[in-house]
Amino acid sequence: MPRLHLDKPGDYPLAHHVIPVRTYLAVFTALIVLTGLTVFVAFHHLGDPWNDVVAITIALTKATLVVLFFMHVKYSTAMVRLCVISAIFFLLMLFGITWSDYWARKVPAIRVQQTTYDVR
Amino acid sequence: MSAEMHAHGAALAADSHGHHASGVLQHQFDSLEQQRDASTLGMWAFVAQEAMFFGGLFTAYIVYRFLYPDAYHIGSHQLNVVLGGINTAVLISSSLTMALAVWSAQTGRRRQLTAWLTTTLLLGFAFLVIKYFEYREKFAHHLVPGLHFSLPAAGAEEGHVQLFFSLYFAMTGMHAIHMIIGAGILMVYIPMAARGKFTPEYSHPVELFGLYWHFVDIVWIFLFPLLYLLGRY
Amino acid sequence: MSAVAARTLRPNYLNAAYGVKSWLLTKDHKRIALLYLASVTLFFVVGGVFAGLIRLELLTPEGDLVSSDTYNRLFTMHGVVMIFFFLIPAIPAVLGNFLLPLMLGAKDLAFPKINLLSWYVYMVAGTLGTLALVQGGADTGWTFYPPFSTRFSNSPVTLVALAGFVAGFSSILTALNFIVTVHRMRAPGLSWFRLPLFVWSLYATSVIIMLATPILAITLVMLMLERSLHLGIFDPTLGGDPVLFQHLFWFYSHPAVYIMILPSMGIISELIAAFSRKRVFGYSFVAFSSMAIAVLGFLVWGHHLFVSSQTAFTGTVFSVITMLVAVPSAIKVFNWTATLYRGSVSWQTPMLYVMGFLGLFTIGGLTGVFLATMGFDIHVHDTYFVVAHFHYIMVGGTLMGYLGGLHYWWPKITGRMYPEFWGKISALLVFVGFNLTFFPQFILGYLGMPRRYHAYTPEFQVLNVLSTAGATVLGVGYLLPMVYLVWSMRYGKKAGANPFGAVGLEWETSSPPPTFNFDHPPVVDHEAYDYRRGEDKKVAA
Numbered sequence: 001m002p003r004l005h006l007d008k009p010g011d012y013p014l015a016h017h018v019i020p021v022r023t024y025l026a027v028f029t030a031l032i033v034l035t036g037l038t039v040f041v042a043f044h045h046l047g048d049p050w051n052d053v054v055a056i057t058i059a060l061t062k063a064t065l066v067v068l069f070f071m072h073v074k075y076s077t078a079m080v081r082l083c084v085i086s087a088i089f090f091l092l093m094l095f096g097i098t099w100s101d102y103w104a105r106k107v108p109a110i111r112v113q114q115t116t117y118d119v120r
Numbered sequence: 121m122s123a124e125m126h127a128h129g130a131a132l133a134a135d136s137h138g139h140h141a142s143g144v145l146q147h148q149f150d151s152l153e154q155q156r157d158a159s160t161l162g163m164w165a166f167v168a169q170e171a172m173f174f175g176g177l178f179t180a181y182i183v184y185r186f187l188y189p190d191a192y193h194i195g196s197h198q199l200n201v202v203l204g205g206i207n208t209a210v211l212i213s214s215s216l217t218m219a220l221a222v223w224s225a226q227t228g229r230r231r232q233l234t235a236w237l238t239t240t241l242l243l244g245f246a247f248l249v250i251k252y253f254e255y256r257e258k259f260a261h262h263l264v265p266g267l268h269f270s271l272p273a274a275g276a277e278e279g280h281v282q283l284f285f286s287l288y289f290a291m292t293g294m295h296a297i298h299m300i301i302g303a304g305i306l307m308v309y310i311p312m313a314a315r316g317k318f319t320p321e322y323s324h325p326v327e328l329f330g331l332y333w334h335f336v337d338i339v340w341i342f343l344f345p346l347l348y349l350l351g352r353y
Numbered sequence: 354m355s356a357v358a359a360r361t362l363r364p365n366y367l368n369a370a371y372g373v374k375s376w377l378l379t380k381d382h383k384r385i386a387l388l389y390l391a392s393v394t395l396f397f398v399v400g401g402v403f404a405g406l407i408r409l410e411l412l413t414p415e416g417d418l419v420s421s422d423t424y425n426r427l428f429t430m431h432g433v434v435m436i437f438f439f440l441i442p443a444i445p446a447v448l449g450n451f452l453l454p455l456m457l458g459a460k461d462l463a464f465p466k467i468n469l470l471s472w473y474v475y476m477v478a479g480t481l482g483t484l485a486l487v488q489g490g491a492d493t494g495w496t497f498y499p500p501f502s503t504r505f506s507n508s509p510v511t512l513v514a515l516a517g518f519v520a521g522f523s524s525i526l527t528a529l530n531f532i533v534t535v536h537r538m539r540a541p542g543l544s545w546f547r548l549p550l551f552v553w554s555l556y557a558t559s560v561i562i563m564l565a566t567p568i569l570a571i572t573l574v575m576l577m578l579e580r581s582l583h584l585g586i587f588d589p590t591l592g593g594d595p596v597l598f599q600h601l602f603w604f605y606s607h608p609a610v611y612i613m614i615l616p617s618m619g620i621i622s623e624l625i626a627a628f629s630r631k632r633v634f635g636y637s638f639v640a641f642s643s644m645a646i647a648v649l650g651f652l653v654w655g656h657h658l659f660v661s662s663q664t665a666f667t668g669t670v671f672s673v674i675t676m677l678v679a680v681p682s683a684i685k686v687f688n689w690t691a692t693l694y695r696g697s698v699s700w701q702t703p704m705l706y707v708m709g710f711l712g713l714f715t716i717g718g719l720t721g722v723f724l725a726t727m728g729f730d731i732h733v734h735d736t737y738f739v740v741a742h743f744h745y746i747m748v749g750g751t752l753m754g755y756l757g758g759l760h761y762w763w764p765k766i767t768g769r770m771y772p773e774f775w776g777k778i779s780a781l782l783v784f785v786g787f788n789l790t791f792f793p794q795f796i797l798g799y800l801g802m803p804r805r806y807h808a809y810t811p812e813f814q815v816l817n818v819l820s821t822a823g824a825t826v827l828g829v830g831y832l833l834p835m836v837y838l839v840w841s842m843r844y845g846k847k848a849g850a851n852p853f854g855a856v857g858l859e860w861e862t863s864s865p866p867p868t869f870n871f872d873h874p875p876v877v878d879h880e881a882y883d884y885r886r887g888e889d890k891k892v893a894a
Contacts, residue, residue, distance in 0.1 A: 019219075028216040066337060083167070147460065
C-alpha cells in the first residue's frame, strides 16, 4: 500500500539533525587551509594544465565541504541531492558543449577589428 | 474508495501531532514537519536555479579564457590578490558564523543566535567594504570597460583584457548584489532573533537563509581562483 | 430547501468574498488562476493585433503598409508578447494553478503567497513591456542578437529585455511552487504513478523552467550591461563573440519551447482519456516521455545555430540529439492514438481541439525533424518554413491544447457550461483558419521567401494572400470564445460536479469548488483514468 504523505518519525531527517559545532569548526579550518593552499600553488608554475587543474580541484573540494556540511546535504533527503546534481549536470552540459564549439574551431583568436564603430 | 481508508485519512489529517507552535503552521500543510520539508525543497530548487544563473557568466568566462589565455593572465595581474584573499577568508568565516547561527537556532540559544547572525552581517559588510576599495582602485586605474578602459601595457591584447574586465565586473558585481540582498534579509532576521522568534520548532527560516548565504559563499569560492590567481607564477 | 436552491447558495471560491481587495490580495490558487487568465488573454490580444498587422502588410509584395523599421518592431513585439507573456505562462499559470492542488487532493499550492507574488511580478513585467511598446517597441527580433541589439538598434531594447527578465522571474516562482507541491502535497494513496498525466507534464515543465530560465536572465543582464554601460561581453571590436550570445540565448530558448508544449501535451492526455472514457494507453511511457523531453530538450540548442558559424562538429552533436528528442514526442502521439482505439469516443468541443492538436502537432513535429537535418536546414533557415514549423507547434499544438483544456475545465472553474454549439463552431474555425494561415508558409519557405521581411518578390503573393485570409478566419475563431465564455459566466447552463463523467480528483468536488477545494481530504486507492470502476457517473446537475 502506498505510503501516506503524512509524517512518521524519521520521515524528515533535516528537521531533527543537528550538526555539532566541532564539525563546523573542522570544516572551517579545512576551508581556510585550502584557501591558503590555492594561493600558494598559484604562485608556483606547475606546467600548463596543472595549475588550472589544481585550482579547480581545490575549489571543488571547498564547495563540496560547504555543500555537505554547512548546507547539511550529507543529512538531507534524496530530492535535495537531486537538486544539486541536476544543477551540476546541466551546468556541465552548458559549459562543455558551448566550449566544444570553440575548441572545434581551432582557429587563431578572433582578431581585434581595426575599424571603429560609431558609438552613440 | 473504501470507507475505512477515507476515515483513516480523515483521522490522520486531524491529528497533526499536536503541533501548533505559536500558530506558525500554514493552512495548506497538515503538519509542521511537512511545512519544513516543503520549504527546504523550495529553497534548494531556488538555489539550483541561482547556480544556473551564475553559470551563464561562467560559460562566457570559460569561452574567452580558452580563446585569450594571455589576456586573462594580464587581467588577473591587475587584481589585488591580498584584498581578494582577505575577502575569501572573510566570506568563509561568515559561512562559519552562519552555520553556528543555525546551530544556535536549532538548539534554542537565543542570545548566541542573535550574536552569530550579527557577526555574519558584519563580516558581510566587511566583504562589501573591501570590494568597494577594490572597485575604486579599478576606476582609478582606468580598468572599467565602457568607461575609460585603457591598459597600454597589454599591447595587442588590450581589447581582450577589456573582455576579461567586463566579466570581472559582471561576475563580482552580480555576486555583490547577492551579498547585499543577503545582508538586507539579515537586517530583518536579527531583530526577529533578538525577540525570540526562532525556536527549535521554528528554526527553519534561519536554516533556509543559511542555504542562500552558503551558496553565495560557494560562488566566491570559484570566483577567487578563477579571477585573481591566474598566471601568478 | 430544494436541491437547486441549496446548490446555488453553496459557498465556493467565487462567492467566498467580494470586492477588489479579495481578488488582488487573494492567496487562493483558483482566484490567482483567474487573475492570470485575464492578464494572459489581454496579452494574447495585443500579440494578436501585431500578427494581424504583419499579415496585413504581407498582402502585397511591396512594403506599403508600414516602413521596414516599423515592421521590424511588429514582428519583434509579436514574438516577445506571445512567447513571454502568453505561451509560457498561459497553461501553467491558468490551468496549472487552478488544477494542480485539485488533482493532488490538496488545499492549495505549497506556497500560496509566492503564487500571488508571481502574478504581481508578471504584471510588473507586463507594465515594463507596455512601456516599451509605448516607446515604439524593440526592432531586434525576439532573439535580441548582438551586435545589432547592443550597438546599432535605435529602439528600447534594454526595456524589453528587462521586461523579459522580470517575466522569467515570475515563471520561476510558479515552477518552484509546482515542484514542491507535487513532491510534498499529494493526497494519501496518490503515488507518483497514479498521478494524472497533466501533473507529470507540469512537473517536467517546472523542472525545465527552474534550470533554463536563469540562463535567459543572466544573458539578458549581459545584453543590458553591454547596451547601456558598454560592458562589452559580445563586442566583436574587443574580440568578443556574438555567437556566444546565441549559445547562451538558445540554451534557454530551446527548452522554452518545451515549456510551452509540455503542459499542452498534458492537457491532451487528460482530454483524450475523458472523451474516450478509457485510460491513457501506455501511461508510464507518456509520463517518462515528459521527463525525457525535459532532459533531452536541454541538449539541442545548437540547432538554432547551424548557419551562425557554429562548427560542423558541434552542429553534428546537436543534430543527432535533436533527432532523439523527437522520439518521446512521437511516443506520446502513438499512445494517444492508441487510447482512442476501442474507446467510447464523444465529440464535444474539447475533443475537437484534441483532434486538431494530434494532426497539427504531428506535422509541426515532423517538420522539426526536417529542420534538425543540417543539410536541409541550411536552405530553409530564416525562411517561412521555420515560421510555419514553430507556429504549427505553438498554435496548432499549445494553443489548441489550451483552448481544449479551457473548455473542458470551464464548468469546474465557473460552475457553468460553455455553449456547445458555439464551441464546436470556434474549434472548426480555428482548425480551418490555422491551416489556411500556416500551410502556405511551408511552401513559401521552401520556395525561398525569407522571414522578417516586410516586402517580397511578386511570385509569393498568392500564397501570402491565402495566409492572410486564413489569419482572418483564425482571428474570428479566437474572438468567439472570448465572447461566449464571458457570456456563459452569467447565462451558461449551470454545471454539476462532473458534467463530462470524467475520472479525476478535480471532478470529485463541486463546480465551482469551495475555497479549500475538498470538504473532506480525499484518499486515493486507484489508478489514474480508472474508467472501469463505475464511479465516473455524470453529475451533470
